[in-house]
Amino acid sequence: MKILLPVDGSEHSLDAVRHAIHLVKQGLDASFVLMNVQEPTYLYEMVLAPSADVLERVTGAAGNHSIEAAEDLLSQADIAFEREVVSGEPAPTIIETGERYDCDAIIIGARGRGAMRSALLGSVSQAVLQRSPVPVTIVKTGQTHWQADTPDAGASE
Amino acid sequence: MKILLAVDGSPFTQRMLDYLATHEALIAPAKEVSVITAVPPVPRHVTGYIDKASVQAYYDDEAEAVIKPVREFIEKRQWKASYVTAVGNAADVISKAASEGKFDLLMMGSQGHSAIGSLVMGSVTARVMAHCATPVLIVR
Numbered sequence: 555m556k557i558l559l560p561v562d563g564s565e566h567s568l569d570a571v572r573h574a575i576h577l578v579k580q581g582l583d584a585s586f587v588l589m590n591v592q593e594p595t596y597l598y599e600m601v602l603a604p605s606a607d608v609l610e611r612v613t614g615a616a617g618n619h620s621i622e623a624a625e626d627l628l629s630q631a632d633i634a635f636e637r638e639v640v641s642g643e644p645a646p647t648i649i650e651t652g653e654r655y656d657c658d659a660i661i662i663g664a665r666g667r668g669a670m671r672s673a674l675l676g677s678v679s680q681a682v683l684q685r686s687p688v689p690v691t692i693v694k695t696g697q698t699h700w701q702a703d704t705p706d707a708g709a710s711e
Numbered sequence: 712m713k714i715l716l717a718v719d720g721s722p723f724t725q726r727m728l729d730y731l732a733t734h735e736a737l738i739a740p741a742k743e744v745s746v747i748t749a750v751p752p753v754p755r756h757v758t759g760y761i762d763k764a765s766v767q768a769y770y771d772d773e774a775e776a777v778i779k780p781v782r783e784f785i786e787k788r789q790w791k792a793s794y795v796t797a798v799g800n801a802a803d804v805i806s807k808a809a810s811e812g813k814f815d816l817l818m819m820g821s822q823g824h825s826a827i828g829s830l831v832m833g834s835v836t837a838r839v840m841a842h843c844a845t846p847v848l849i850v851r
Contacts, residue, residue, distance in 0.1 A: 555736045573846050580712035580815055581740025658734055659848070664840070674841050675831075683821070683849060684831045689730060691816070691848040692840060 555584045558657040559635075560648045560682070562590065563620030564667040566695045571624045573693045574661050575631045586635040587655045588628065590621045591644045614639050645681030652688065661691040712740040715814040715845075717805045718748050719835075720777035723820020727850040728784050731818075743791035745812065748777045749804035750796060770798050802838035809845040818848045 559574055561567040574586060595608055610616045617639030628635050636655065640647050652660055665676040675683070675692065683690045714737075718724040731738055738744055750773045758766055774796035785792045797804045801823075809817045822833035832840075832849065840847055 555734050577712065577740075577815065582712065583736050583739065659737075661846075674837070680831050683851075686851065689818075689848050689850045691846050693846045694840075694844055696844070 555658040556656060557584050557586050558648070558652040558655065558660045559586050559588045559624065560591065560644075560651075560660070560662050560678075561588065561621060561624045562644075562666040562678075563616075563623070564663075564665075567663040567666045568623055568627065569695050570661045570663045570691075570693045571627050573691070575627060575633060578631065578633055586628065586633065587638060587651070587657060588621060588624055588635050589638040589640065589648065589651050590617045591647045592617045592620075592639065592641045593643065594641045614641075617641075644678045645685065648678070648682050649685055649687070652686070657688060659689050659691065660686055661693060664692050664694045712816070713812065713814045714738060714741045714744045715805075715809050715812060715817045716744055716746045716781075717801075717817065717819040717839075718746055718777055718781050719801070719820070719823045720748075720780070721820060721823045721826065723822060723826070723850060724777075724781065727818055727820060728781065730850055732784075732788060738790060743793055744785075745793050745795065745808075745814070746778065746781055746785075747795045747797070747805060747808050748774055749801040750774050750798050751800070752798050770796075801835045802842065805835070805839050806843035809839075809843050814845050816848055817843065817845045818850065821849045821851045 557574060559571055561571065578584065592614065621637060621639060625637065638651055640651055660682060662679050662682055664679055665673060666678060668676060679692060683692065716727065750770045753766055753769065778794055778796065782794065795808065805817070805819065819836055819839065821836055822830065823835055826833060836849060
């Protein structure tokens with residue numbers, strides 16, 4: 555099965571990747587599409603004040619940067635993946651990308667960059683959950699059971 | 712891998728099973744899946760009028776009504792499963808089972824019997840997500 559892993563560069567969003575790695579180590583046979591969505595640059599921003607920040611978004615560097623930590627995690631775990639950095643509105647773009655890659659499921663962090671303590675589920679995760687044609691796994695932050703994923707940690711279940 | 716399926720006999724239960732049937736890779740690594748359903752408790756002021764055995768029989772019947780089609784579906788596919796039913800508030804029952812059983816994944820519907828289509832998720836799913844640290848795979 556093919557699983558979509560959207561990340562936004564935040565530590566919270568990496569927990570979704572850690573859960574995916576944990577499932578693979580438990581024996582799950584799946585391939586992954588790692589993705590990041592960059593909100594589009596507006597002409598206004600480009601014309602008026604092309605700061606380094608804007609230019610980074612334009613060149614997709616921000617997207618690549620956001621996805622780096624997740625790529626490292628997957629590579630260290632020796633898990634192959636496809637990657638996609640896209641521009642657009644986060645939730646619809648995530649779903650569209652999932653459809654484009656024919657993903658069977660989405661694994662996403664409960665919260666991401668804009669995390670407010672009081673929010674159970676971030677706005678993007680919520681919107682993805684609401685509109686996704688495939689099941690969505692929500693991973694909360696601060697999980698620890700995958701810390702046992704070391705060779706000498708003993709057998710699972 | 713340990714997977715817990717929370718079922719309630721609503722259309723979402725069948726959707727979840729249908730998804731698993733078309734994506735067996737997800738449950739393949741699990742030696743068996745655990746299936747759980749919660750039966751809401753009979754109010755105290757009612758149980759005062761009914762003997763314990765009858766109340767228990769009621770709970771057993773309610774649970775069996777939910778579990779039976781699930782068990783049949785699972786046995787037809789020759790998956791291995793264990794079944795647990797518990798009396799209590801569904802969100803509490805499911806959260807407790809998922810945490811205490813150290814499950815890697817909890818699967819449940821986005822809503823249940825009282826589904827309102829426009830909501831992101833129903834009350835039980837929302838409460839489970841609020842209280843339980845286990846990653847939750849939500850089937851719409």
